[in-house]
Amino acid sequence: YLVAVNANDIACLGGTPRWLSVVLLLPEHDTTIGQVESLFADLQVACNDAGVSVIGGHTEVTSAVNRPVFVGTMLGIASTHGLIEPGRAQPGDDLLLTKWIGIEGTALLARERTAELVAAIGESTVSRAAKLLRMPGISIVRDAQAVCESPGITALHDPTEGGIATAIHEIASASHCGAEILADAIPVLPETTAICTYFGLNPLGLLSSGSLLIAVSQDHRRSVELTAAGAGIPITHIGRLAEADRGVTMIGRTGRANVPRFDADEAARVL
Numbered sequence: 481y482l483v484a485v486n487a488n489d490i491a492c493l494g495g496t497p498r499w500l501s502v503v504l505l506l507p508e509h510d511t512t513i514g515q516v517e518s519l520f521a522d523l524q525v526a527c528n529d530a531g532v533s534v535i536g537g538h539t540e541v542t543s544a545v546n547r548p549v550f551v552g553t554m555l556g557i558a559s560t561h562g563l564i565e566p567g568r569a570q571p572g573d574d575l576l577l578t579k580w581i582g583i584e585g586t587a588l589l590a591r592e593r594t595a596e597l598v599a600a601i602g603e604s605t606v607s608r609a610a611k612l613l614r615m616p617g618i619s620i621v622r623d624a625q626a627v628c629e630s631p632g633i634t635a636l637h638d639p640t641e642g643g644i645a646t647a648i649h650e651i652a653s654a655s656h657c658g659a660e661i662l663a664d665a666i667p668v669l670p671e672t673t674a675i676c677t678y679f680g681l682n683p684l685g686l687l688s689s690g691s692l693l694i695a696v697s698q699d700h701r702r703s704v705e706l707t708a709a710g711a712g713i714p715i716t717h718i719g720r721l722a723e724a725d726r727g728v729t730m731i732g733r734t735g736r737a738n739v740p741r742f743d744a745d746e747a748a749r750v751l
Contacts, residue, residue: 483526484619485640485689486554491624492636492692494564495556497530502537503551511541511548519548530621561629569634569655569695573721576694576704578623578713579616581644582672582683583690585747587613589675592751601674609671618689626711632700639688642742646685647693649741652721652728655695661719661739663732679750685742695721 487497504519516539527534532554590597590609597606620638627633635655639647644666652659668683676683694715696704701717708715719730728739 481618482550482552483523483530483532484617486552487530487532488618488620488624488638488689490554490556491621491628492564492638494559494561494624494628494636496559496625497532497554497556497621499535499555500527500532501535501553504537504539505545505549505551506539506541507546507548508541508543515548523550530619559628564628564633564636566635566637566651566654567656569651569657569721570697571657571721571723572698573634573695574698574701574717575648575651575659575661575719575721576696576701576708576715577644577667577718578620578692578694578708578715579690580667580669580672580714581639581688581691582668582676582686583612583616583688584618584640585643585687585745586669586672586675587611588687588747589679589750590671597675597678600678605671605674609675612669612671612690616690620690620692622711623692623708623713626713627694627704627707630696630700630704630707632697633694633704634697635695637693639691639693641687641745643683643685643688643746644691644693645739646742647688648739649728651693651695655721656724658722658724658726659719659728659739660722660726661728661730662717663730665716665718667714667716676746681746681749682740682742683746684740685746687745687747
């Protein structure tokens with residue numbers, strides 16, 4: 481999580497993640513050398529996968545925590561074309577989404593509430609859901625690098641807590657725009673639907689690390705779609721940005737409604 485989430489933030493600016501400084505705080509009473517070695521081995525694997533080097537940090541055993549806590553600061557290299565800064569998107573830009581919403585939340589719930597979910601929706605569904613943490617995973621670095629130098633890209637945003645609904649509000653707010661979203665176009669995996677239905681959750685507000693929200697000018701949308709498809713990355717047109725006075729709305733089978741806001745992630749209602 482530490483490596484992927486930090487790398488995602490660099491990638492959404494159009495940069496390449498390269499270096500990581502890590503602080504590891506460990507509890508006093510049940511920390512072992514083997515546990516520390518295992519934590520750093522896992523960190524090294526994640527860094528190797530992301531092409532990132534650990535360049536420094538601090539490790540401490542302290543009474544301030546009751547379980548291991550990682551804190552990371554990541555540095556990267558800007559593209560030769562400059563950064564993709566928040567706030568550059570404009571009304572009329574199309575909104576594209578890679579992969580599916582709720583990847584992280586689906587995997588988290590499947591791993592934390594396994595027995596209950598197996599009894600309710602079946603072992604095969606829960607197993608597939610749990611594996612989403614690794615495949616496709618929660619990194620969007622490859623997604624961002626595939627499209628960031630395409631002409632017409634005006635914003636990149638990785639949906640995290642509060643799901644795709646929160647990400648849509650955030651990308652619209654940063655650019656002083658509204659948004660019109662096509663409800664039926666939002667891609668949702670069957671595993672996500674099954675888990676959200678069982679717990680009574682709205683998938684629009686579920687942790688969605690692993691997908692990338694892209695704003696692109698209308699005349700370059702098709703080029704970005706082809707670029708992503710050529711890299712083997714699923715991509716879906718889910719709507720467009722609008723004038724601010726239109727609000728942030730979703731058009732569905734029963735008409736138009738406001739895109740919901742979530743004070744907390746939907747997964748928090750269960751965990």
